[in-house]
Structure formats: structure tokens, C-alpha cells
Amino acid sequence: MNPKENIEKLIKNLMENFPESPSYILDAMKKVPRHIFVSDEFKDKAYEDIAIPIGHHQTISRPSTILKMLSAVQPNKKNKVLEIGTGSGYLTAILAEISKFVFSIEKIPELGKMAVEKLKFLGYTNFSVNIFDGGYGWPKFAPYDCIIVSCGSKMLPKNLLNQLKIGGRMIIPKGEGRHQNLYLITRDEKGFIYIRLDKASFVPFITESK
16 A cells, blocks of 8 residues: 555545535645544555445445535634544544634544544644543533534534534434435524535534533
């Protein structure tokens, strides 16, 4: 496996299939070695546009899905981002490339600890991972410019909506089971604006929050 060639091939395919995607997001994805975030068993598939198991009934999302989500919320270097569902840490790394700081929450301790190790190995410092129930968000550092939810929710968590900054943007897969739609939510002085985007399939959002 030649990671550099495989990354370039992946990005080329994404550019061809999603030509209107912001170039700075594609550039950030090109800098992040996806094979670092998967087990040895799946390293030969690391640069395919597929979801890959990472243990604990969780997956690392398809690169094309991540590209769609980031293209919708468009975080930038001035933004403070809240990520719900650290998982492998792959999306966290991309967010660290394109935003000011990433606050990421992971409910499964083993995944959170492993993600931190990989992120530190790659040299990222503008992130913090909290082992906690993502449904509560991270109120200590709210409000956030962007909130990215990487798990499918039956409803829109009020805690997360309340932690979104005026003018902020949130992306969340909403629906029953593994069948969801991505929703882009923006907040203004009057409230929230909801836009339904593409279909999606994420692992369920498990939370005790109301």
C-alpha cells in the first residue's frame, strides 16, 4: 500500500463525483492519512469510499459522506467546532486541519482514548476529547460556530441546538434506525432554519439526555 498514491486517488475520485465541493476541505482531507485510523485488518480498504468497522459496533464514515457534511457546514480557521461521536478520530483530524479548535465527545472510552493517541501521533494539538454522553453537548465551551453529529438521531437534541451560536451551523443525521437524512440547521436571531439534504446511514445516537 502506498498511502500517498491512495490518498491522491481518493481525492481525485471525490473531486470528480462532487465537483462543487470546497477545495480547502478536499485539501484538508488530502493531508489526513485515513489508514492510521483503521485496524490492520482493514488497511487495504482505507482509501476506498466505504464505511469501515472500528469496533464496538461503530464505523468510520465514508469519505464522501464526510465531504458532504463538511461542505454543508463549511467550518473555517476562525471557528470553534463541537463534534459528537469522535469514533476513530478521522473526522476530528480533518476538522483540526480546517478549524480553530475541535471539542469532540465520545461515549465509548476505548474509542476515545485510541482516537486521542492517533491524533497526538499525527501532531494535532487544537483538539480536546471528552469521554461523555454526547446528547448533553459540552456546555462549558458553548456556544459553537459549528456542530457536527456523526450518529443518527430520532430527534434533534435540544442541548445541542441550544449550544449553537447565533449564525452557527449544525449537521445531523435524523431518522429511524440506520435510515436517516442529513439535516443542515442554521440559527439566527429568530430561531432555527432546517434544510433536509441527502439520505444517510449512521450508527444510532445513544444518549440519556432528553
